Amino acid sequence: MQIGIVGLPFAGKTTVFNAIGGNATEQRQQTHGLEPTLATVDLHDARLEALCTLFETEQCIPTEVQYLDFPGAGFGRQEKEAAWVATLRTVDALLIVLGAFSEAQDPVDEIESIHLDLVLPDLQIVENRLQRLLPQLRTAPAAERQHLEREQILLDRLRSALEQGMPVRALELTADEEQAIRGFQLLTMKPTLVVLNLSEAQWGRATEIADRVQSTYAHPRTTVMGLCGQLEMEIAQLSPEESALFREEMSLGEPGAARVVRESHTLLGLIHFFTLNEKEVRAWAIPQGTRAQDAAGKVHTDMARGFVRTEVIPWEQLVASHGYGDARKHGLVRQEGRDYVVQDGDVLYILFTR
Numbered sequence: 534m535q536i537g538i539v540g541l542p543f544a545g546k547t548t549v550f551n552a553i554g555g556n557a558t559e560q561r562q563q564t565h566g567l568e569p570t571l572a573t574v575d576l577h578d579a580r581l582e583a584l585c586t587l588f589e590t591e592q593c594i595p596t597e598v599q600y601l602d603f604p605g606a607g608f609g610r611q612e613k614e615a616a617w618v619a620t621l622r623t624v625d626a627l628l629i630v631l632g633a634f635s636e637a638q639d640p641v642d643e644i645e646s647i648h649l650d651l652v653l654p655d656l657q658i659v660e661n662r663l664q665r666l667l668p669q670l671r672t673a674p675a676a677e678r679q680h681l682e683r684e685q686i687l688l689d690r691l692r693s694a695l696e697q698g699m700p701v702r703a704l705e706l707t708a709d710e711e712q713a714i715r716g717f718q719l720l721t722m723k724p725t726l727v728v729l730n731l732s733e734a735q736w737g738r739a740t741e742i743a744d745r746v747q748s749t750y751a752h753p754r755t756t757v758m759g760l761c762g763q764l765e766m767e768i769a770q771l772s773p774e775e776s777a778l779f780r781e782e783m784s785l786g787e788p789g790a791a792r793v794v795r796e797s798h799t800l801l802g803l804i805h806f807f808t809l810n811e812k813e814v815r816a817w818a819i820p821q822g823t824r825a826q827d828a829a830g831k832v833h834t835d836m837a838r839g840f841v842r843t844e845v846i847p848w849e850q851l852v853a854s855h856g857y858g859d860a861r862k863h864g865l866v867r868q869e870g871r872d873y874v875v876q877d878g879d880v881l882y883i884l885f886t887r
């Protein structure tokens with residue numbers, strides 16, 4: 534899963550990226566500052582940690598998210614930046630950084646400006662496609678024409694929404710309609726996490742400022758959260774003991790990186806299940822509503838192909854039972870078939886034939 538970090542120049546994109554766990558300076562030196570830099574960040578999951586402690590396995594493997602930090606001054610407005618938009622189209626979600634650490638910044642202005650930067654390239658794609666549709670409509674055989682006409686109606690809807698400054702994710706689209714436009718990789722279709730980059734002085738006002746942004750930017754699949762970018766970046770460089778102490782003294786709460794990664798998962802509608810063997814306990818991310826057989830395929834294609842059934846127990850029941858022995862004795866381990874819908878926190882033991 535990849536998330537692209539965008540924002541106005543000097544909003545603190547790189548600072549937030551470093552706070553999440555990247556090391557932009559190091560990577561950027563290698564690419565001469567032209568490419569977006571990539572950070573792979575583990576999702577801290579207390580449930581996984583509890584399972585690892587219980588089973589004392591050699592390895593404990595969390596799920597991860599990749600963040601792309603785009604360099605320099607914004608995107609989309611200059612020719613050389615068109616390449617960034619192309620890269621940005623391939624990510625699963627956006628993280629918009631709004632500067633809120635100095636008097637000169639107004640996060641509400643910033644979100645409006647960035648939003649426009651995202652709307653315009655989308656509008657261009659929709660208009661281009663509409664233009665190409667017209668001659669096709671004239672010459673297409675009747676059967677195909679119906680299909681094209683439906684696409685035209687849909688694209689007209691997208692165009693008028695975008696022209697009014699609405700993101701595509703604010704439209705109520707059917708699954709078929711979403712499928713029809715998936716290939717366009719529209720930027721305003723992507724789930725969006727808005728991060729307010731606050732100064733320490735503003736931290737106490739995080740909720741108030743977030744509400745203000747939310748009131749002008751209330752859309753589906755959009756989350757607004759606050760973060761002390763600079764401070765979190767500095768803390769990220771301390772030892773775990775030092776940083777825990779520091780966080781407590783400053784009443785900073787849960788580490789910013791963990792919050793960002795978790796919000797990213799939630800925004801994408803991902804849930805987690807766990808698998809374990811003698812060597813490792815491992816977390817997996819899947820979309821909500823995934824069937825057991827498809828979840829098995831995430832672990833290994835052989836497991837999906839030869840899927841027989843799966844043993845299921847919620848992680849907290851397994852931990853409370855101190856392992857499978859007692860859990861089985863109390864009948865807590867269920868047997869489920871291929872169509873079982875995997876729940877967040879399930880521990881699966883998948884039985885399959887080779």
Ligand SMILES: Nc1nc2c(ncn2[C@@H]2O[C@H](COP(=O)(O)OP(=O)(O)OP(=O)(O)O)[C@@H](O)[C@H]2O)c(=O)[nH]1
Pocket residue numbers: 540541542543544545546547548549603604605606607634730731732761762763764
């Ligand atoms: N005081 C304070 N300064 C910050 C904070 N976040 C960023 N800065 C400063 O703002 C400047 C820009 O930060 P960057 O993180 O490089 O911003 P950016 O969005 O990556 O900038 P570009 O990539 O050049 O568009 C730097 O000098 C940072 O030190 C913050 O939370 N507090």
Ligand SMILES: [Mg+2]
Pocket residue numbers: 546547548603604605
């Ligand atoms: Mg930067």
